[in-house]
Amino acid sequence: MSVDNSILSVDDVSVHFTDSSGFLGLFGERQTVRAVDGISLDIGENDVVTLIGESGCGKSTLGKTIIGAQEPTHGSITYRGQDIWEAKNSRDPDIPFSEIRRSLQIIHQDPGSALNPNQRILTSLMLPLKKWNPNLGEEERRKRIYALLERVGLTPAEDFVERFPHQLSGGEKQRVVLVRSLLLNPDVILADEAISALDVSLRVEMMDLMLELQDLFNTSYVFISHDLSNARYIAEKSGGRIAVMYLGRIVEVGPIEQVIGDPQHPYTQALKWATPNLYEGDEDDDLPIRKIDIPDPTNRPSGCHFHPRCPKAREVCKTNDPGAFEDENGHAARCFRADDTHEYWDSPSIVDD
Amino acid sequence: MRTSNQNDSDPDQDVVFEVRDLEVTFGTNRGESRVVRNVDFDIYRNETLGMVGESGSGKSMTSSALMNAVVSPGETSGEVTYYPPDGGEPISVLDLDEEELRKFRWGEVAMVFQGAMSSFNPVKKVRGHFRETLEDHNRDVEAGLERAHQILGDLYLDPDRVLDSYPYELSGGMKQRALVALALILEPEVLVMDEPTAALDLLMQRSIVSLLKELKEEYDLTIIFITHDLPLLTKLADRLVVMYAFDIVEIGSTEEILYDAAHPYTRSLLNATPDLNAPIEEMQSISGAKPDPVTNIPGCSYRPRCPMADESCAEAEPPMADRGSGHRTACFYHDDVADEIPIPAMEAAEEGGESE
Ligand SMILES: Nc1ncnc2c1ncn2[C@@H]1O[C@H](COP(=O)(O)OP(=O)(O)OP(=O)(O)O)[C@@H](O)[C@H]1O
Numbered sequence: 094m095s096v097d098n099s100i101l102s103v104d105d106v107s108v109h110f111t112d113s114s115g116f117l118g119l120f121g122e123r124q125t126v127r128a129v130d131g132i133s134l135d136i137g138e139n140d141v142v143t144l145i146g147e148s149g150c151g152k153s154t155l156g157k158t159i160i161g162a163q164e165p166t167h168g169s170i171t172y173r174g175q176d177i178w179e180a181k182n183s184r185d186p187d188i189p190f191s192e193i194r195r196s197l198q199i200i201h202q203d204p205g206s207a208l209n210p211n212q213r214i215l216t217s218l219m220l221p222l223k224k225w226n227p228n229l230g231e232e233e234r235r236k237r238i239y240a241l242l243e244r245v246g247l248t249p250a251e252d253f254v255e256r257f258p259h260q261l262s263g264g265e266k267q268r269v270v271l272v273r274s275l276l277l278n279p280d281v282i283l284a285d286e287a288i289s290a291l292d293v294s295l296r297v298e299m300m301d302l303m304l305e306l307q308d309l310f311n312t313s314y315v316f317i318s319h320d321l322s323n324a325r326y327i328a329e330k331s332g333g334r335i336a337v338m339y340l341g342r343i344v345e346v347g348p349i350e351q352v353i354g355d356p357q358h359p360y361t362q363a364l365k366w367a368t369p370n371l372y373e374g375d376e377d378d379d380l381p382i383r384k385i386d387i388p389d390p391t392n393r394p395s396g397c398h399f400h401p402r403c404p405k406a407r408e409v410c411k412t413n414d415p416g417a418f419e420d421e422n423g424h425a426a427r428c429f430r431a432d433d434t435h436e437y438w439d440s441p442s443i444v445d446d
Numbered sequence: 447m448r449t450s451n452q453n454d455s456d457p458d459q460d461v462v463f464e465v466r467d468l469e470v471t472f473g474t475n476r477g478e479s480r481v482v483r484n485v486d487f488d489i490y491r492n493e494t495l496g497m498v499g500e501s502g503s504g505k506s507m508t509s510s511a512l513m514n515a516v517v518s519p520g521e522t523s524g525e526v527t528y529y530p531p532d533g534g535e536p537i538s539v540l541d542l543d544e545e546e547l548r549k550f551r552w553g554e555v556a557m558v559f560q561g562a563m564s565s566f567n568p569v570k571k572v573r574g575h576f577r578e579t580l581e582d583h584n585r586d587v588e589a590g591l592e593r594a595h596q597i598l599g600d601l602y603l604d605p606d607r608v609l610d611s612y613p614y615e616l617s618g619g620m621k622q623r624a625l626v627a628l629a630l631i632l633e634p635e636v637l638v639m640d641e642p643t644a645a646l647d648l649l650m651q652r653s654i655v656s657l658l659k660e661l662k663e664e665y666d667l668t669i670i671f672i673t674h675d676l677p678l679l680t681k682l683a684d685r686l687v688v689m690y691a692f693d694i695v696e697i698g699s700t701e702e703i704l705y706d707a708a709h710p711y712t713r714s715l716l717n718a719t720p721d722l723n724a725p726i727e728e729m730q731s732i733s734g735a736k737p738d739p740v741t742n743i744p745g746c747s748y749r750p751r752c753p754m755a756d757e758s759c760a761e762a763e764p765p766m767a768d769r770g771s772g773h774r775t776a777c778f779y780h781d782d783v784a785d786e787i788p789i790p791a792m793e794a795a796e797e798g799g800e801s802e
């Protein structure tokens with residue numbers, strides 16, 4: 094799907110890992126994992142895209158590929174018109190690779206490991222500024238850091254900068270990491286499970302903070318989560334999109350209200366079932382999937398990859414691979430059921446009750 | 447100090463665990479760390495009791511104390527009384543010796559610990575773990591393995607494949623379900639599960655919760671389930687215990703906690719919990735710092751973060767007030783809390799329900 098003013102364009106990108114990357118079968122045979130399989134996605138200015146899916150579905154690999162930290166096996170990623178990997182390998186690119194990497198920052202799940210335990214917070218924040226902004230004087234750098242720390246609620250900043258990471262709570266550490274990436278004035282921040290480690294009671298605050306800073310800094314976010322309610326919160330508050338991944342592919346994507354309010358793909362419907370709400374009537378305890386376990390990623394099912402777990406699967410799903418059916422609002426799903434006239438509707442069910 | 451009249455168990459309930467004045471302390475170089483403070487509660491037979499509260503509030507410590515399993519050098523004191531089924535002699539758990547504890551732990555009360563997936567011995571097949579547990583407790587191994595087959599099947603696993611696997615050959619979700627089956631192998635009365643699903647994907651979490659409900663009926667279990675995931679917990683638990691600062695601040699049926707919570711912390715926690723229906727403009731985190739187990743806050747421990755606190759909250763510790771039908775909460779102003787701290791998601795759901 095495309096958006097206006099795209100900063101990043103992901104075009105038919107695949108990332109395959111073979112046994113040299115550590116994916117050995119039980120008997121040591123050669124294995125290929127298609128961690129990302131033919132994904133296209135555009136990220137615009139001030140955009141928010143959330144990626145959701147089960148572990149191993151390729152969310153993090155796609156995220157890393159988007160910010161140029163993982164080279165794709167196929168396809169291309171362009172940053173403001175410049176192919177990222179061409180920039181890396183060519184002598185005289187329009188936009189240098191280092192400039193691209195500065196513009197695309199990442200925040201990880203564990204803020205503790207992102208900060209050097211032996212460095213005071215001030216040092217951790219000064220170093221990247223020095224590296225990327227060598228023209229800035231010491232005093233100017235310090236001013237910027239203080240202002241931003243105060244902005245995220247770490248007041249008084251003079252006190253916080255003198256501390257070591259172990260003297261901060263999890264939420265405070267995560268804010269320092271956010272400040273560190275914002276100091277580089279990036280275009281896109283990839284937040285990979287960045288709030289999952291925080292206590293439930295702090296998550297909303299952290300997501301609000303990220304969005305407030307978005308307005309200030311014009312940053313786009315790619316927000317990876319395994320938690321649908323967090324993904325919905327940040328996407329709905331920012332008017333963003335959600336992309337649901339399954340076995341290396343985006344199986345449903347669109348504006349958050351539509352994907353959550355009217356999910357088309359049976360997998361998205363199952364994720365929604367798995368995300369209970371506090372205030373809702375009778376819960377349904379029947380599993381909306383036929384198998385609980387995810388198939389072996391090195392040996393993906395034929396046809397629609399979801400068919401062995403899908404409660405709506407029919408014969409045609411075993412052999413044919415559904416493409417994306419997109420409606421006029423940019424809401425797309427890779428399921429035959431999204432197409433009213435598909436032969437699926439005449440195909441016999443393979444689900445035995 | 448609390449008044450004593452609320453220490454009586456509800457006479458209408460068949461109590462399986464009675465916990466009184468439970469304290470867990472650790473000596474630290476900063477002074478004594480009191481990580482469970484004067485906790486009183488009952489667990490009813492065949493109920494599912496959910497425990498929630500922020501990280502570090504004392505949930506794991508409290509549940510470990512039920513089996514006298516607090517890690518050393520922690521000191522556990524108070525009373526934990528276990529009532530066996532069919533009117534057997536009550537057992538004072540904190541007075542059991544090593545051998546008695548060994549029998550009690552698995553045979554009567556089994557626990558799946560937080561982060562337990564690593565508790566499988568990596569070089570032993572899953573079948574070996576089941577066999578060893580049965581042998582250690584002098585049970586009939588063949589009958590036990592038969593039972594293992596059945597429970598694994600109930601958990602949507604292929605029994606032979608799982609039993610013949612090494613732990614590393616199983617995914618996280620398979621391993622976790624195999625652990626649940628292992629915990630149930632000696633037919634315990636009570637199953638304690640500390641964050642059993644936290645490391646798992648949402649679809650796996652929700653599926654395990656559905657399966658647990660079925661297991662509970664099939665094997666007549668009492669379940670204690672600890673998690674940060676309040677929406678998930680409400681789908682499983684009959685009653686909820688809310689912990690704050692190493693003590694219980696509210697206890698009641700899931701319905702009462704959701705719709706009539708009377709402690710400011712509980713209501714703020716409900717407002718901080720994102721779910722798919724909650725109105726996003728109204729959600730709010732709980733500001734302020736977590737309490738430190740080495741510090742004793744005079745008066746109400748929630749005072750530093752409580753929007754309703756006044757001077758009297760600093761003077762005395764609020765007693766557990768009885769709000770009827772087993773709903774109790776530790777706040778002086780429990781009658782005013784609902785007006786002072788509205789829950790927009792609840793109101794939205796009620797309005798939606800009326801217009802239908
Ligand atoms: N081995 C230990 N020695 C001393 N203090 C400890 C030890 N383990 C935990 N604590 C402290 O005991 C308190 C209660 O911890 P507990 O593990 O019960 O919390 P919890 O509610 O289970 O938290 P979480 O949700 O993070 O699992 C915390 O302040 C913790 O720091």
Ligand code: SF4
Nearest residue numbers: 397400403410428429
């Ligand atoms: S294409 Fe068929 S198997 Fe795939 S999700 Fe749709 S109904 Fe299910």
Ligand code: SF4
Nearest residue numbers: 746749752759777778
């Ligand atoms: S007793 Fe006072 S400080 Fe404590 S929760 Fe109630 S109002 Fe808040």
Ligand SMILES: [Mg+2]
Nearest residue numbers: 505506560640
């Ligand atoms: Mg715990």
